[in-house]
Amino acid sequence: MPNGHASARADRWFVSKERTSAPDVLRQAFDRALAAAAPEVCLGAELERFERRGPAVVIGAGKAAAAMSATFVANWPAPVRGMVVTRYGHGLKPGEDAGGIEIVEAGHPSPDEASLAAGARLLELASSLRGGESLYCLVSGGGSALACAPLSPLTFEQKRAAANYLIRRGADIREINCVRKHLSGIKGGRLAAAARPAAVTTWAISDVPGDDPADIASGPTIADASTQADALAILERYDYPERAELDAVLGVPDRETPKPDDPAFAADHVAVIASAATALDAAAQLLREQGFEVLNLGDDLDQEAETLGREHARLARAHAGSGARVALLSGGETRVVLDRTGGRGGRNLEYLAGLALELEGCPGVYALAADTDGIDGHGDHAGAWVVPSLLELGAGQGLRLDSALEAHDTYSFFDACGLLLRTGPTRTNVNDFRLILCLT
Secondary structure (H helix, E strand, O other), X not given: OOOOOOOHXXXXXXXXXXXXXXXXXXXXXXXXXXXXXXXXXXXXXXXXXXXXXXXXXXXXXXXXXXXXXXXXXXXXXXXXXXXXEEEOOOOOOOOOOOXXXXXXXXXXXXXXXXXXXXXXXXXHHHOXXXXXXXXXXXXXXXXXXXXXXXXXXXXXXXXXXHHHHHHHOOOOHHHHHHHHHHHEOOOOOHHHHHHOOOOEEEEEEOOOOOOOOOOHHHXXXXXXXXXXXXXXXXXXXXXXXXXXXXXXXXXXXXXXXXXXXXXXXXXXXXXXXXXXXXXXXXXXXXXXXXXXXEEEOOOOEOOEHHHXXXXXXXXXXHHOOOOOOEEEEEEEOOEOOOOOOOOOOOHXXXXXXXXXXXXXXXXXXXXXXXXXXXXXXXXXXXXXXEOOOXXXXXXXXXXXXXXXXXXXXXXXXXXXXXXXXXXXXXOXXXXXXXXXXXXX
């Protein structure tokens, strides 16, 4: 159910005639998904199986970095030193201990000066191994922005501008990260290159469709199969107006990223320890226990958010009233093309807006969509609920959902209806979680 931050308006619909167990089940399934992807669970299990236990240097970046560090230290008997960088507000909880691993916080989704300092420090640590030490990298979603090291002669502002432009234009995360890799001195395997001749062990929590380690946080320790030509093609596809200023890097062959056939990477070890599938499988188990037939629509959906919401609404309509209790699960990372600025929302709210507008109050259909890191877009929300009376709730506040969606201001609509989901930082990140319940 909505937490304590939700307004009294939410309480009214929970005790209204359309009261159902559906909102409780939606939240329970989301919580079960988060628990399965928590670092103390997935990294803890990995460390139990891991045989090496000598002195460690730990580096890393991502929204799960602090929680991963605390888990590492709790399960590692030998001396540990290092540093990881996470998003502001996603650091250690009171009472947690990361031992000799320094936790720093930086900007996301756009890097800041703290991101630049973190990138320099990670490169320094990667090349600082002493006798008997081994290098471990803890990677999770968000790391691309949190650790920044532009390739000379590019400036920090030039690199940031290119990535931010692609985000606004609705490029998918793999396209954005391809460009980031080829403009960075830390991404695309370059952090591992700085550690040579040492081998690197990487544990990753995936937030990217397909779960390719090379795409998670732009693969700082993973050899890169993409090329400068790929990056240039992406910039041209989205008509980036400042392509010429990037030629100082993208036009120089010896600035290419390390490739998968590089023998220096042969001794490295990498494991994806949690992903969208991890979360969806855990939620599906709970839903089956609740008597739902579960249809998993995929853990790697990356369409435009409103379009996917409308597509899922049509599927939900087909199941509503069928006599069966059906749950439609999906994950991945949808996209939003921002053709104007000034509104607040996020891709999950835009997905839900498309869903609700297409449903038009269809009885018996309830939904939740949220980012598993606890932050959807730039707001203080993870996502929101959809209930059959949503459009009526908005109208009672003098609001129209179609107008809010057109203005990319869906936050205001869901907030006025008391249907925002606020979790705070979850300190994991396996991307979007979407669940639609179709009741009899």
